[in-house]
Amino acid sequence: MVGLARKPAVLEVPATVGALGEIAAFVLRLAGRAGLGKGATYRIRLAVDELATNIVMHGYRGGDGRITVRGCSGPDGVRIVIEDTAPAFDPVEGRLPPAPGVPPERRRVGGLGIHLALTSVDTYAYARRDGRNISTLTVKAEGTDACPPRT
Numbered sequence: 746m747v748g749l750a751r752k753p754a755v756l757e758v759p760a761t762v763g764a765l766g767e768i769a770a771f772v773l774r775l776a777g778r779a780g781l782g783k784g785a786t787y788r789i790r791l792a793v794d795e796l797a798t799n800i801v802m803h804g805y806r807g808g809d810g811r812i813t814v815r816g817c818s819g820p821d822g823v824r825i826v827i828e829d830t831a832p833a834f835d836p837v838e839g840r841l842p843p844a845p846g847v848p849p850e851r852r853r854v855g856g857l858g859i860h861l862a863l864t865s866v867d868t869y870a871y872a873r874r875d876g877r878n879i880s881t882l883t884v885k886a887e888g889t890d891a892c893p894p895r896t
Contacts, residue, residue: 753815753826760801760810760829768797768814772825779818782887788865789823789884795862796827796836796880804831804878822867822885828877835871836863836880 756771758764772793776786793814800812815826836859863869868883 753817756814756816758812758814760805760812760831762798762801764812765794765797765801768812769794771814771816772823775816775818775823775825776884779823779886780820781823781884785822785884785887789825789882792862792866792869792882792884793825793827795858796882799834799836799859800827800829800831800878804829804834820886822883824881824883827880827882830877833873834878835873837869837871 754771754775756767758767769790772790773786776789781789797812797814800810804810810829810831813828815828817824866882867885868881870881872879872881
């Protein structure tokens with residue numbers, strides 16, 4: 746994204762349920778700096794909250810760990826990078842698309858939250874480097890277009 750700030754903001758917190766509020770506040774500050782509307786702000790917060798919750802609950806499983814959140818914001822939107830050292834987990838592989846026609850009580854448990862989170866952002870990428878899970882999410886500001894029309 747062209748209009749993002751060059752110097753990212755960084756938050757490092759323990760991987761605990763209690764730290765999820767700090768992560769949410771961090772994301773909301775970045776969204777505010779970018780001037781995101783309510784819809785885009787909700788989408789980026791939803792996605793980051795779902796990923797961070799999964800890191801705490803399923804990645805570290807209540808054990809010691811840390812989550813690092815980096816963010817850049819600008820007039821084009823917000824980019825968030827979430828890093829952790831929990832066991833390798835690619836959220837794209839773990840997501841569960843809705844199963845039309847299957848009653849909720851017969852659906853597989855888990856993965857739907859990740860699906861909703863990842864489909865709420867404009868771009869998502871996962872990498873595993875140097876023992877770290879790295880998730881990168883972006884949400885564009887309303888009215889911006891990554892692919893302007895040809896002239």
